[in-house]
Structure formats: structure tokens, C-alpha cells
Amino acid sequence: MGERRRGRKVELSDRDEVLALASKAVASGSRQAKACDIVGIDLRTYQRWVQGPALGDQRRGPKSSPANKLTDAERSQIIAISTGKEFCNMSPHQIVPSLADRGEYIGSESSFYRVLAEADLLSHREVGPSRNKCKGQPPTSL
Numbered sequence: 001m002g003e004r005r006r007g008r009k010v011e012l013s014d015r016d017e018v019l020a021l022a023s024k025a026v027a028s029g030s031r032q033a034k035a036c037d038i039v040g041i042d043l044r045t046y047q048r049w050v051q052g053p054a055l056g057d058q059r060r061g062p063k064s065s066p067a068n069k070l071t072d073a074e075r076s077q078i079i080a081i082s083t084g085k086e087f088c089n090m091s092p093h094q095i096v097p098s099l100a101d102r103g104e105y106i107g108s109e110s111s112f113y114r115v116l117a118e119a120d121l122l123s124h125r126e127v128g129p130s131r132n133k134c135k136g137q138p139p140t141s142l
Contacts, residue, residue, distance in 0.1 A: 009059075022036055032047070078107055078115045081095065095111060097109065
């Protein structure tokens, strides 16, 4: 199973495999705690899995979205501003303060980074050609 993390989702097929391994170890004389430690689950998890039916993951998730979630219009506005002629050469670290100086607030710096990363726009956005990388050797002085 690998490293332990609380609350991770375990598929039913993985659960059955882990249960089979741990049960085999316990049947051959190993202690439950040691078998669970080797397999990578908590003892209480093993006991709960053995006791109850295999229903799968019963989590329902959040019932509502966050109140401060960016709308699609705000996301497209962030992309339009970041790729526009004025800010195409700037990072979100520079864009957000520039907008704040003008009294405009669209989103936080981290929101800009998140939206641009989702749109795969965190790379170079400059319009027009840029200089190639200098591949020559630095001059040596003797």
C-alpha cells in the first residue's frame, strides 16, 4: 500500500488485496497490529474492514462550492489581462501590484498563478520575437 495518509481513498480491489494479505498473516500466527503495520494500514482500519461489508468509499464530498470561488468571467478576465499587450511581459507577481496601483482588483497573485497554470500560460507570454539564448563561452582573461 505504501505510505500512510489519513483519509486517503482506497479502492475496493486494493482493499480486498490488503485484507487477504493481512488475514493470511493473522491466520498463520502473526499479530493483527504487526500484520497491519507491514501492509501499511491502521489496526482500527483493518478491524473495521473485517467487521463490516465492503461498501466502498462512503464519502459524499462538499455539498456546495466555496463562496469566494472565481467565476468563469473572472477567470477569462485574468487570462485576458495577463495575455494583453500591456502585461504580456510581466509575471503575476508584477501584474497584481500594477493593477492595485490603478485601483483595480481582479484576484490575488496566487489566483493569477493558479488560473494561468490551469490554462497552461505560465510560460513566456511576450508578443513578438525575443533574443535567443547566448550559447557561446564567456571570454577568458589571461
